[in-house]
Amino acid sequence: MSGVSYIEKILGSRELLYTLLLLSVILPIIHPLGIPIEVSKRTRDVYSYIETNLRQECHVYIEVYYEVAARGELEPNLIALTKHLFDKNCKIVYGSLSAFGVIAFSLFRSMASDLFEDKVYGRDYVYLGYIAGGEAAAASLARSIKGTISVDNFGNRLEDLPLMKEVDKATDFNLVVIASSGTDVFAYYVRQWHTPYNVPLLFAALSVIAPSIEPFVGAKQAVGMLVGQRSAAEYEVLVGRLGLGIASMDAQSTSHMLIVAFIGIGNILYWGKRLSSRRGGGK
């Protein structure tokens, strides 16, 4: 066995790669490296939009549409955005077009309990719970929330909640935030909330689906987009509440660098073998 093949065999073993990957994720979380983070223009634009366009006590609708698996990327974004909106005394109505959203909201609420400490349920924020129906439900909510559902996630009658006396339809909201791990729901809101009622949309998406919804942002159908953990970390820096986003960035850096290193080594070995076989063939 040649030297190149031997090295390739060792590096090619899944056990080695998996162990190194596990360590590259766990160790930076235990011992943070503290690599400084630069805030990108796109994240700063989202922050500036909220700062300049939303007045005090504005109304915001937030769609919580992600499963627990996507929590690592989207929950820090949601917490940072909620912090920013609550700092401006905005009133928030949360809703979910996905059944998973209920548990995602529950976990988000417990992770961000400090943000809700001085907020009163029903007056400052409301969670509608799961609303079945996909795009049809989005269309129905845009016309009338109280006409679509009569109780919130906790069984409270919507007409008894003070916040729900102030808002009912799409045009009552100054901004709609969609935190989603699926691509379809962004299109639902573009078609049913933005196009007919011109409600500003803001996207918070997983890194892996962000490319597919980028055209909506480019076409100004959304005011901006926060993408994955990096945007969450940047937004945490901007709002001054460091959390899971920034804590995970070191782990993201080391694990990504490990993968890059393995890609590099894989290519060196590949070209080494290719060139040596060419030389061998020429003899």
Added chain:
Amino acid sequence: MSLVARRYTPQIIVTIIILLSIAFYYLYINRDVAGAFSTADKALSDWAVIITSFALIVGGIDILRFHLTKVRKEGLKQAPFSLVSIGLLVTMVIFALIGWYISYSNPAAGIAITTQPQFRWLYLNLYAPADAAVYSILVFYIASASYRAFRVRNPMALLLLVTALIVVFGNTTIGGVVWPGFLPLRDWIMTVPNTAAFRPITIGAGLGTVVLGLRLLTWRETSWMGRRE
């Protein structure tokens, strides 16, 4: 069942729904017309919400039927897996029904289906960790695949690799330490070449949906009724 009941009635219903949906969405000529439409428009979308809610019940029954059929056909080999699925399904439904009953009998308790303690406990402690664990496993496959598959075999593969590296470095904090230009370059890739590639796909999907709508409207599309013609 007669041909009328099996074929024509569902198609007539679908045709009416399509025509109404088009009218409600596109024919907002002025406020008066919009006002006249709004009640019927709202009713139509409410129907969709109600039908979807009932479809969830049908889905639950279908899962039950699927597993019972599978156990009957495959016997003991399949039984343990199906038993776990059926057991969990029934358990969740029972706790959900308890929550639903409490929400009506004692609204002051503030307990609904999803906030029923046992339902919530199972969801948080059984489903949530399992879901997160399954998704987390992906990272190992991706890492392994990137090592094996990302080979620069030709100039196009080199272009793909360079683009991927820029995005990866742009997504990490260490990228900014290596070269501050990675972040704006990543944003440019996402907003310009990526959008240029995805916009035709989005438009194509939209046109495909229009064609599907037209096929449904002209009764050429029948696969949704369970037949191919």
